[in-house]
Amino acid sequence: MYSASRPIYAVAGIREIESKLIPSARPSLMERAGRAAAEDAVRLIMDRPGPILIACGPGNNGGDGFVMARQLAQAGREVQVAFAGDAHALPADAAKACADYLAAGGNMVSDLPAAPAQGWALVVDAIFGIGLKRPVEGRYADWIRTLNAQSSPRMALDVPSGLDADTGQPLGATFRASHTTTFIALKPGLLTNDGPDYCGEINVQRLDIDPPAWLPAAGHAVTPALFRTQLVPRPRNSHKGLYGDAAILGGNAGMVGAALLAGRAALWLGTGRVYVGLLDPNGPAVDFAHPELMLRRASRLPEHLSALAIGPGLGTEDASLAELSSALTREIPLVLDADALNLIGRDPQLQAMLAARRAPSVLTPHPAEAGRLLGLTTAAVQADRLQAAIDIAARLHALVVLKGCGSIIATPDGRWFINGTGHPGMASAGMGDVLTGLVVGFLAQGWPAEAALIAGVHLHGAAADRLAREGIGPIGLSASETIDAARGVFNGWLIEAQQGDHREKPRDARPLLSLGAR
Numbered sequence: 001m002y003s004a005s006r007p008i009y010a011v012a013g014i015r016e017i018e019s020k021l022i023p024s025a026r027p028s029l030m031e032r033a034g035r036a037a038a039e040d041a042v043r044l045i046m047d048r049p050g051p052i053l054i055a056c057g058p059g060n061n062g063g064d065g066f067v068m069a070r071q072l073a074q075a076g077r078e079v080q081v082a083f084a085g086d087a088h089a090l091p092a093d094a095a096k097a098c099a100d101y102l103a104a105g106g107n108m109v110s111d112l113p114a115a116p117a118q119g120w121a122l123v124v125d126a127i128f129g130i131g132l133k134r135p136v137e138g139r140y141a142d143w144i145r146t147l148n149a150q151s152s153p154r155m156a157l158d159v160p161s162g163l164d165a166d167t168g169q170p171l172g173a174t175f176r177a178s179h180t181t182t183f184i185a186l187k188p189g190l191l192t193n194d195g196p197d198y199c200g201e202i203n204v205q206r207l208d209i210d211p212p213a214w215l216p217a218a219g220h221a222v223t224p225a226l227f228r229t230q231l232v233p234r235p236r237n238s239h240k241g242l243y244g245d246a247a248i249l250g251g252n253a254g255m256v257g258a259a260l261l262a263g264r265a266a267l268w269l270g271t272g273r274v275y276v277g278l279l280d281p282n283g284p285a286v287d288f289a290h291p292e293l294m295l296r297r298a299s300r301l302p303e304h305l306s307a308l309a310i311g312p313g314l315g316t317e318d319a320s321l322a323e324l325s326s327a328l329t330r331e332i333p334l335v336l337d338a339d340a341l342n343l344i345g346r347d348p349q350l351q352a353m354l355a356a357r358r359a360p361s362v363l364t365p366h367p368a369e370a371g372r373l374l375g376l377t378t379a380a381v382q383a384d385r386l387q388a389a390i391d392i393a394a395r396l397h398a399l400v401v402l403k404g405c406g407s408i409i410a411t412p413d414g415r416w417f418i419n420g421t422g423h424p425g426m427a428s429a430g431m432g433d434v435l436t437g438l439v440v441g442f443l444a445q446g447w448p449a450e451a452a453l454i455a456g457v458h459l460h461g462a463a464a465d466r467l468a469r470e471g472i473g474p475i476g477l478s479a480s481e482t483i484d485a486a487r488g489v490f491n492g493w494l495i496e497a498q499q500g501d502h503r504e505k506p507r508d509a510r511p512l513l514s515l516g517a518r
Helices: 011-021 029-044 060-075 092-103 138-148 195-199 224-230 257-267 318-328 339-345 349-358 367-374 378-383 387-394 433-444 447-469 479-499
Strands: 053-057 079-083 122-126 155-158 179-183 201-205 217-219 245-250 273-278 294-297 305-311 335-338 359-363 399-402 409-411 417-420
Touching: 011 179, 029 092, 029 122, 029 155, 029 179, 053 060, 053 138, 053 294, 060 092, 060 122, 060 155, 092 305, 122 138, 179 349, 201 409, 224 447, 257 273, 257 433, 257 479, 294 387, 305 318, 305 433, 318 339, 318 349, 335 339, 335 433, 339 349, 339 359, 339 367, 349 387, 359 387, 359 447, 367 378, 367 387, 367 399, 378 387, 387 399, 387 409, 387 417, 409 447, 433 447
Parallel strands: 053 079, 053 122, 122 155, 155 179, 179 201, 217 417, 245 273, 245 305, 273 294, 305 335, 335 359, 359 399
Antiparallel strands: 399 409, 409 417
């Protein structure tokens, strides 16, 4: 559970690492990549007979494919290589890889061959690598569509061809992999936006490289290791005053449920006291499902709070604006969601107030709200989710999570994280309110803001994943159901942290091929 968080590099970072290593790397990085891909392929199809099709492109990704083909053929697998380019026009390393493959007895054809009667054991996409920034068209687009139609496992090298490795945006025809072997480190486009739908199962082959030793990583994949130090048992001599006073401010007419969901999430996460301030003048005086919540009119929330969340069901009326303006002046950790973000997005004065705050500020926008904060369309935000999150964090001096597939957490100093928990069943009403409650609950209990946001996002998705494994979802999962599951997952983390992870790390798997010296 507490495995180290893996680094993520944008394409520019990978290129910088490669530039430092390529001149002296022995064996070459291409040789290492092709060998590693071959080993992954053998593990993938160990019990699947038949020929392997490798489609090679005109650049270094194609070179990786040629090395892979040579290694597999030398290990006794039947391999067919399709290459439509000019071998003499390949980059130097790729040209050598092609020549080595042919010298070893390999053959290649200039178009995709018809599938054998029993089908391919595996089809491999080695057409375009991480540098692609233009739509795939023409022959290669036709190849990708043909490869996608195969019923066999489909493996991509480094990144599925047609997928932007930085943004996760498909660029025209895009290979849809069942498995992706990526080299050196993770790339953001594999983990967010449409990336997960095209990458399938991802395996990182580091190629005997320690990337952070060559370039510190700004990005990391979220794991509980990032907030492990906060997972400590409570003393037996406890009382509720030790665990904070959280408040939710929102719940305008017709939207009381949003505030109640956030309040319940904070309560079930162990916050000492949870207040819910409602703007609806006809709102309830008690939550009969959870009478532990202390309901108030918005103007009657306690002055002394450990943390405040504002936005769930807030509305955008004058009263809502007044409450938000007041909240921004409070010197306590603040979570801003939903209509609080919409109000800030259209008011430069509120933006200035937010940016000037000294207490921690946490923003939880979905792509449309992020667009309003940046003055962009939702499509523009989705076209580069990572940059959008970084820009909001820097502009408003706040911690930000841009929600969605591969939620991106950004800090004001430019660091970022991508979360991998959760599933499509979370695209339902009220899920964002539950996340707000989880984050404000951690803040109220004294967690540092960065750890509170990372843990809240990861826990939210992990709770939904647990329910899906139990048959509760993904389809039809409700926000309310995730609250109880989040409590269970979080307590499991605490128990495991208390016991310590004494399990022996598995030994590295022995190579399944005789592929030469490393």
